[in-house]
Amino acid sequence: MEGPTGQKLKQQEFALVSVSELSPSSSTSPSKLVVARFCADSGISELRFHKEPESIATRNVDLRTARLFKLGPVQSVCISEGSEASKETSYSRGITVQFRNEEESRTFHSAFEQWKKEVSQGKQLSNGTVLDTRSKFDDKIEPSSAKMYFHYYGQLLHQQNMLQDYVRTGTYYAAVVENRTDFIGRVVVDVGAGSGILSLFAAQAGAKHVYAVEASEMAEYAQKLIAGNPSLGQRITVVKGKVEEVELPEKADILISEPMGTLLVNERMLESYVIARDRFLVPNGKMFPTVGRIHMAPFSDEYLFVEIANKALFWQQHNYYGVDLTPLHGSAFQGYFSQPVVDAFDPRLLVAPPIFHGIDFMKIKEEELYEIDIPLRFTSSVGARVHGLACWFDVLFNGSTVQRWLSTAPGAPTTHWYQLRCVLSQPIYVMAGQEITGRLHMIAHNAQSYTIYLTLSAKMWGPGAEQGGILQTSSCKLDLKEPYYRMSQPQAYPIVQDQQSHQLISTQDIPIQSHDLEEPELMQQPSPNSGTHLNIMENV
Numbered sequence: 001m002e003g004p005t006g007q008k009l010k011q012q013e014f015a016l017v018s019v020s021e022l023s024p025s026s027s028t029s030p031s032k033l034v035v036a037r038f039c040a041d042s043g044i045s046e047l048r049f050h051k052e053p054e055s056i057a058t059r060n061v062d063l064r065t066a067r068l069f070k071l072g073p074v075q076s077v078c079i080s081e082g083s084e085a086s087k088e089t090s091y092s093r094g095i096t097v098q099f100r101n102e103e104e105s106r107t108f109h110s111a112f113e114q115w116k117k118e119v120s121q122g123k124q125l126s127n128g129t130v131l132d133t134r135s136k137f138d139d140k141i142e143p144s145s146a147k148m149y150f151h152y153y154g155q156l157l158h159q160q161n162m163l164q165d166y167v168r169t170g171t172y173y174a175a176v177v178e179n180r181t182d183f184i185g186r187v188v189v190d191v192g193a194g195s196g197i198l199s200l201f202a203a204q205a206g207a208k209h210v211y212a213v214e215a216s217e218m219a220e221y222a223q224k225l226i227a228g229n230p231s232l233g234q235r236i237t238v239v240k241g242k243v244e245e246v247e248l249p250e251k252a253d254i255l256i257s258e259p260m261g262t263l264l265v266n267e268r269m270l271e272s273y274v275i276a277r278d279r280f281l282v283p284n285g286k287m288f289p290t291v292g293r294i295h296m297a298p299f300s301d302e303y304l305f306v307e308i309a310n311k312a313l314f315w316q317q318h319n320y321y322g323v324d325l326t327p328l329h330g331s332a333f334q335g336y337f338s339q340p341v342v343d344a345f346d347p348r349l350l351v352a353p354p355i356f357h358g359i360d361f362m363k364i365k366e367e368e369l370y371e372i373d374i375p376l377r378f379t380s381s382v383g384a385r386v387h388g389l390a391c392w393f394d395v396l397f398n399g400s401t402v403q404r405w406l407s408t409a410p411g412a413p414t415t416h417w418y419q420l421r422c423v424l425s426q427p428i429y430v431m432a433g434q435e436i437t438g439r440l441h442m443i444a445h446n447a448q449s450y451t452i453y454l455t456l457s458a459k460m461w462g463p464g465a466e467q468g469g470i471l472q473t474s475s476c477k478l479d480l481k482e483p484y485y486r487m488s489q490p491q492a493y494p495i496v497q498d499q500q501s502h503q504l505i506s507t508q509d510i511p512i513q514s515h516d517l518e519e520p521e522l523m524q525q526p527s528p529n530s531g532t533h534l535n536i537m538e539n540v
């Protein structure tokens with residue numbers, strides 16, 4: 001086994017008085033004259049117990065999961081979780097070890113610690129791939145969330161949804177082929193390759209070699225797709241694994257990826273994109289996309305507000321089969337308002353010009369994405385009841401030849417991301433020209449999403465305003481992982497009485513669409529994993 005420093009830990013042997021199974025149901029008597037051996041000759045660091053003079057191990061302990069506890073000065077217990085390999089070998093859950101003396105017990109414990117340290121810091125060779133025992137991904141993401149997430153992306157139907165978002169896929173295609181000079185003769189890493197589509201685009205643009213890294217079972221389908229396009233496929237290698245864990249044979253000149261979730265950051269894949277940058281990209285290499293922006297503006301939407309508030313009415317029944325449901329009304333009401341609303345809305349619902357928060361993928365540190373704190377300041381264009389904050393995002397492909405934006409703005413051709421609205425359970429009133437301030441505070445959680453804290457305030461208007469007193473403040477807490485997927489078509493809204501019907505988003509704010517592809521009609525269906533790209537999109 002090779003440690004992080006490159007030096008090999010030598011096999012070590014200890015003579016013991018006896019070992020026995022810890023299990024109370026075990027009827028095995030302690031084995032006498034036993035040798036304990038630390039070794040890594042099978043590629044996995046193990047602690048093996050042999051009965052002398054036999055050379056075949058009677059018990060094996062996988063050091064990746066093993067723990068050692070002292071029971072007394074010369075007695076310890078070794079607990080192991082077992083491993084895949086344990087199914088066919090003799091891994092034990094608990095083994096009591098009797099040492100000859102205290103000195104040998106101490107030496108054994110320190111050897112155990114040293115081997116454990118090497119296993120956790122170092123690398124284990126397995127099938128020729130170097131793997132960290134626990135990656136950055138494993139450290140911050142709940143295994144059940146990751147399992148569901150990669151299961152979702154492992155299915156072709158969900159990859160198809162993304163491929164059928166022609167605004168998305170068409171913009172990627174245009175950004176790549178119009179910037180051939182960034183790809184010709186270059187090494188490319190496709191971060192989260194999915195079906196392998198972006199790798200194939202990069203190969204079309206003349207890439208020397210593309211490494212398509214994909215963690216889900218989709219990697220096998222990508223391999224198939226790539227093999228079926230041999231003229232491109234011969235320059236693509238599919239690497240199955242997480243970008244946080246796999247090793248690649250060479251550095252990349254350019255990274256390509258589609259790591260954007262709802263509100264840009266949902267799914268926390270941007271962090272993987274940034275980790276891939278730090279692991280694989282040459283200095284001054286390129287990233288496609290290069291920057292992202294979260295756009296925000298207050299909105300007024302009485303229909304949406306009433307729709308959400310009404311959902312909780314069910315809990316106002318005093319006699320539901322003889323049961324009073326009202327004790328739960330308050331909680332249900334809060335619950336509905338904790339769901340960000342995902343749909344395509346009419347931009348005329350915005351009551352102030354939007355602002356944006358930029359994220360430079362080339363520069364941002366991964367940890368900076370754990371908490372995103374955005375101060376808000378708007379000037380209302382109309383008098384209205386403000387029901388919350390509307391958000392959307394765009395990303396820039398900063399090519400050497402063409403700069404291209406992919407936008408998910410309201411009023412622009414709809415994408416499968418739609419837009420997102422955080423709705424306040426207590427709306428605030430504003431007059432035209434009035435300032436709206438607040439804060440959008442997003443804290444990442446281990447289910448690959450964010451908790452959102454939103455506060456909006458409007459300053460006092462009219463006499464007394466100069467004193468600067470805050471008249472109204474409204475706050476809400478939402479879980480980006482649990483959105484409410486509403487209708488997918490922009491609705492024809494009657495214009496609010498005193499609301500001017502001008503387009504509030506300036507042309508400067510909405511980047512020019514990259515191509516004239518027709519907007520697909522969208523059909524909304526619920527998804528098993530509401531934290532991901534979701535939403536069935538079909539041409540109908």
Ligand SMILES: C[S@@+](CC[C@H](N)C(=O)[O-])C[C@H]1O[C@@H](n2cnc3c(N)ncnc32)[C@H](O)[C@@H]1O
Nearest residue numbers: 153192193194213214215216241242243258272
């Ligand atoms: C939004 S999809 C994009 C798929 C494809 N690039 C495309 O544009 O159609 C993101 C893909 O990245 C994969 N992925 C997410 N996190 C990953 C990680 N840490 N390592 C490797 N793959 C990852 C997912 O399984 C999923 O297939």
